[in-house]
Amino acid sequence: MYEFxxxxxxxxxxxxxxxxxxxxxxxxxxxxxxxxxxxKDGKIAKIQGNPDHPINHGTLCSKGLAAAQLVYSxxxxxxxxxxxxxxxxxxxxxxxxxxxxxxxxxHILEYKEKFGPxxxxxxxxxxxxxxxxxxxxxxLLGSPNTLTxxxxxxxxxxxxxxxxxxxxxxxxxxxLPKCVMLWGNNVTTVNADEYKGEPxxxxxxxxxxxxxxxxxxxxxxxxxxxxxxxxxxxxxALALGMLNYIINENLYDREFCENFTFGWDEFxxxxxxxxxxxxxxxxxxxxxxxMEAARLFATTKPAGIQWGVAIEQQINCVxxxxxxxxxxxxxxxxxxxGGQALFRTPKVVNVGQFGAxxxxxxxxxxxxxxxxxxRLSSRFAIINPxxxxxxxxxxxxYPVKMLFFISSNPMMTRxxxxxxxxxxxxxxxxxxxxxxxxxxxxxxxxxLPAAHWLEMDYVGDFWKRHGYIVTRRKVVQTGECRxxxxxxNDLAHRxxxxxxxxxxxxxxxxxxxxxxxxxxQDLKEVxxxxxxxxxxxxxxxxxxxxxxxxxxxxxxxxxxxxDPIPQHREPPEGPYTTPEIYKDYPYILITGVRIPGxxxxxxxxxxxxxxxxxxxxxxxxxxxxxxxxxxxGDWVVLESLRGKVRMKATLFAGMDPRILSAQHxxxxxxxxxxxxxxxxxxxxxxxxxxxxxxxxxFGASNLKTAxxxxxxxxxxxxxxx
Amino acid sequence: MSNFKVVFDExxxxxxxxxxxxxxxxxxxxxxxxxxPENPDSTCHLSVRADGPKEVDGTLDFTWRVTICKxxxxxxxxxxxxxxxxxxxxATGIVLLDSEKCxxxxxxxxxxxxxxxxxxxxxxxxxxxxLCYNRVINGLIxxxxxxxxxxxxxxxxxxxxxxEMIKEKPWLKHRLEGTLGSMVITVEG
Numbered sequence: 001m002y003e004f005x006x007x008x009x010x011x012x013x014x015x016x017x018x019x020x021x022x023x024x025x026x027x028x029x030x031x032x033x034x035x036x037x038x039x040k041d042g043k044i045a046k047i048q049g050n051p052d053h054p055i056n057h058g059t060l061c062s063k064g065l066a067a068a069q070l071v072y073s074x075x076x077x078x079x080x081x082x083x084x085x086x087x088x089x090x091x092x093x094x095x096x097x098x099x100x101x102x103x104x105x106x107h108i109l110e111y112k113e114k115f116g117p118x119x120x121x122x123x124x125x126x127x128x129x130x131x132x133x134x135x136x137x138x139x140l141l142g143s144p145n146t147l148t149x150x151x152x153x154x155x156x157x158x159x160x161x162x163x164x165x166x167x168x169x170x171x172x173x174x175x176l177p178k179c180v181m182l183w184g185n186n187v188t189t190v191n192a193d194e195y196k197g198e199p200x201x202x203x204x205x206x207x208x209x210x211x212x213x214x215x216x217x218x219x220x221x222x223x224x225x226x227x228x229x230x231x232x233x234x235x236x237a238l239a240l241g242m243l244n245y246i247i248n249e250n251l252y253d254r255e256f257c258e259n260f261t262f263g264w265d266e267f268x269x270x271x272x273x274x275x276x277x278x279x280x281x282x283x284x285x286x287x288x289x290x291m292e293a294a295r296l297f298a299t300t301k302p303a304g305i306q307w308g309v310a311i312e313q314q315i316n317c318v319x320x321x322x323x324x325x326x327x328x329x330x331x332x333x334x335x336x337x338g339g340q341a342l343f344r345t346p347k348v349v350n351v352g353q354f355g356a357x358x359x360x361x362x363x364x365x366x367x368x369x370x371x372x373x374x375r376l377s378s379r380f381a382i383i384n385p386x387x388x389x390x391x392x393x394x395x396x397x398y399p400v401k402m403l404f405f406i407s408s409n410p411m412m413t414r415x416x417x418x419x420x421x422x423x424x425x426x427x428x429x430x431x432x433x434x435x436x437x438x439x440x441x442x443x444x445x446x447x448l449p450a451a452h453w454l455e456m457d458y459v460g461d462f463w464k465r466h467g468y469i470v471t472r473r474k475v476v477q478t479g480e481c482r483x484x485x486x487x488x489n490d491l492a493h494r495x496x497x498x499x500x501x502x503x504x505x506x507x508x509x510x511x512x513x514x515x516x517x518x519x520x521q522d523l524k525e526v527x528x529x530x531x532x533x534x535x536x537x538x539x540x541x542x543x544x545x546x547x548x549x550x551x552x553x554x555x556x557x558x559x560x561x562x563d564p565i566p567q568h569r570e571p572p573e574g575p576y577t578t579p580e581i582y583k584d585y586p587y588i589l590i591t592g593v594r595i596p597g598x599x600x601x602x603x604x605x606x607x608x609x610x611x612x613x614x615x616x617x618x619x620x621x622x623x624x625x626x627x628x629x630x631x632x633g634d635w636v637v638l639e640s641l642r643g644k645v646r647m648k649a650t651l652f653a654g655m656d657p658r659i660l661s662a663q664h665x666x667x668x669x670x671x672x673x674x675x676x677x678x679x680x681x682x683x684x685x686x687x688x689x690x691x692x693x694x695x696x697x698f699g700a701s702n703l704k705t706a707x708x709x710x711x712x713x714x715x716x717x718x719x720x721x
Numbered sequence: 722m723s724n725f726k727v728v729f730d731e732x733x734x735x736x737x738x739x740x741x742x743x744x745x746x747x748x749x750x751x752x753x754x755x756x757x758p759e760n761p762d763s764t765c766h767l768s769v770r771a772d773g774p775k776e777v778d779g780t781l782d783f784t785w786r787v788t789i790c791k792x793x794x795x796x797x798x799x800x801x802x803x804x805x806x807x808x809x810x811x812a813t814g815i816v817l818l819d820s821e822k823c824x825x826x827x828x829x830x831x832x833x834x835x836x837x838x839x840x841x842x843x844x845x846x847x848x849x850x851x852l853c854y855n856r857v858i859n860g861l862i863x864x865x866x867x868x869x870x871x872x873x874x875x876x877x878x879x880x881x882x883x884x885e886m887i888k889e890k891p892w893l894k895h896r897l898e899g900t901l902g903s904m905v906i907t908v909e910g
């Protein structure tokens with residue numbers, strides 16, 4: 001009789017002769033999964049999941065499994081560099097950390113003196129657990145401008161959550177929802193924020209019903225009890241239609257609504273503007289399907305909505321988010337076991353406090369770029385990238401002279417890539433910290449080598465809303481790489497912020513943990529800590545909003561001068577909004593369908609994951625392909641009003657023939673030209689960053705609804721060369 | 722004799738492809754080059770491919786299919802090999818391909834009804850899944866099946882039990898009780 005156990009550490013050590021196993025937590029995406037890292041002769045030999053970890057229960061994704069390929073990549077930056085040729089010349093010279101940080105510090109102080117601290121913009125990409133430390137240095141400097149992905153990713157969920165129900169509601173998978181509605185999110189392959197796909201999958205295996213809202217037939221959509229195949233950019237109308245049915249069929253939780261919601265009558269009046277016939281026309285979803293889904297969700301309890309960025313990367317971002325929260329509230333699922341939990345983080349210094357937002361003076365805060373226009377995001381210290389590019393290029397409303405990007409590659413990930421390129425080319429001084437060169441670092445003046453998650457200690461996940469903090473333990477050191485936290489702690493001392501920082505970053509982690517009575521050494525003894533788990537908190541205290549109720553009508557948005565009741569807004573480009581453009585550009589382009597193995601622009605140079613998706617792909621329906629003369633595997637040219645790129649076509653019958661779906665952030669690390677082919681297949685070239693086309697409240701960009709056309713690439717055609 | 726098997730429950734597969742990378746990590750230890758389209762792909766003995774979307778019984782369906790050696794009872798690849806390089810290990814039931822003996826004639830590739838054997842241009846030899854033979858005989862679960870899959874859709878066990886395991890999902894009880902780490906899978910032998 002043979003006996004086997006999952007992730008059998010003792011046997012692994014014996015069989016492979018590993019020297020050591022270090023338990024840590026991955027941050028291949030936003031992070032959180034517990035991992036075992038086996039080490040042999042000082043080198044990482046293998047990564048496995050920790051089966052006893054509450055986030056992943058031992059499972060891992062392709063990114064986590066390939067992590068050591070990035071640690072030891074020959075392309076890895078190991079020392080600070082300064083550029084010694086023109087931008088994008090690829091001419092670099094090794095310098096010391098002292099020279100690099102002193103140079104950056106000197107520029108910060110000079111621009112602060114001459115143009116004000118607002119002329120220095122710090123930035124990061126998607127959540128890499130460095131946000132609090134970056135906001136801290138910017139706020140203490142007096143710059144209100146920290147450029148993140150927050151305007152169209154996660155920031156809207158947090159902000160709308162806070163103003164509507166007090167926090168970000170998370171599906172409580174641990175208590176097994178009986179129905180899950182997957183909306184604009186495929187949690188099985190994406191880079192989820194809180195819980196990953198594993199608990200979602202387990203909930204289904206334990207018997208949960210599934211509703212999927214997605215324009216494309218994903219595997220979850222194929223497995224769903226109801227699939228709502230909507231037109232991209234009509235999520236708000238669909239939610240209003242479902243709410244219409246739930247209210248008028250008396251499927252809502254009357255007691256909850258009477259006692260715990262604010263603005264009921266006006267909200268119902270708005271919902272009644274969206275009868276199902278109208279919603280069917282807007283969304284392309286048959287009304288019977290909408291009714292079926294609404295009834296299933298409203299009558300199967302507890303139930304939760306697993307929502308994603310797809311609903312945020314639209315002009316109706318904020319109202320889409322709020323409408324989904326209204327569905328959660330009306331069906332009585334908020335703060336309920338197995339429903340939509342409002343988790344409490346462990347008692348620690350939270351990201352807001354650590355980010356030192358309170359130290360930014362009101363006068364500086366008022367200078368936040370785009371703050372007059374996007375007033376809700378500005379309240380949450382989030383800015384729109386176009387506002388920064390304009391301030392660099394046109395010096396309006398004031399000049400931005402310096403960018404300091406940490407783990408950010410905006411050339412590949414922000415709309416209208418040519419606009420981004422122009423700004424990065426024009427900016428006077430730019431520093432970038434990253435793992436390796438990217439199209440963005442190649443335009444920098446100074447490049448800093450960032451430590452990988454396997455190379456740092458950290459209080460992981462402390463910015464998230466699932467109620468956990470996970471322990472990240474350093475396994476190896478590469479070159480002179482430093483964690484984002486350590487490099488900024490050092491830089492802060494060089495720009496006169498020393499008394500607000502620490503001698504080393506372990507002290508900062510002690511500070512973060514201090515309210516819990518623990519310090520870093522204590523956290524290192526455990527794999528995670530969890531906040532107090534409590535449901536139905538609103539019965540005692542109400543919700544953490546100005547009215548202490550779920551604000552179906554937002555008092556905060558009303559004060560800011562916005563429509564306080566959520567609505568549907570048509571995409572700025574589309575078959576109904578701009579029929580004249582639609583004539584020449586007859587496809588609705590979805591961008592950003594997630595690619596297993598990649599995290600936006602990251603990991604495309606790692607063989608184990610790049611081999612899963614070698615070429616940049618666009619999905620086209622077989623009928624459309626036949627019409628356009630395109631066959632499987634053909635190189636095609638995609639074109640919008642903004643520009644064109646080349647991608648490889650793949651036929652996909654699981655969507656409306658009027659839709660195309662293109663991968664995002666595709667560049668070519670293997671292309672040794674310093675531009676790394678950044679515009680060849682970069683779908684952002686096709687997307688608009690015009691301010692009037694962003695969400696009016698938050699500045700969210702439309703990544704899911706641009707109009708475009710497609711044709712086979714002509715023989716020997718080179719789009720950009 | 723025991724009969725070790727890895728079986729994918731394709732109904733549960735989400736297409737995340739972690740199993741492929743788990744296989745690569747096992748079969749390409751300490752392989753840390755950068756991606757170069759000129760290089761041969763990393764060794765990988767399984768692949769996850771889309772099936773559809775296509776009409777099935779009047780509705781559009783979309784499934785992921787996993788191609789991997791099934792370690793057949795009567796392997797046609799072994800019969801096809803003129804060098805006797807492919808054998809079924811009597812102790813474990815694992816079908817092994819001896820790379821030393823392989824002459825690269827590709828007859829096994831053609832003989833396999835599951836498309837589960839690769840011919841590698843780089844070394845001129847065939848290769849296939851060995852069910853992580855060295856792990857299995859040492860009491861370790863094959864890399865792809867070692868609880869890596871977030872859908873828990875990769876089953877490892879005794880051939881006679883595995884159909885029942887897929888139906889009964891014995892891991893689910895352990896998972897819900899938080900004891901996945903101490904769950905025991907037994908194979909007779």
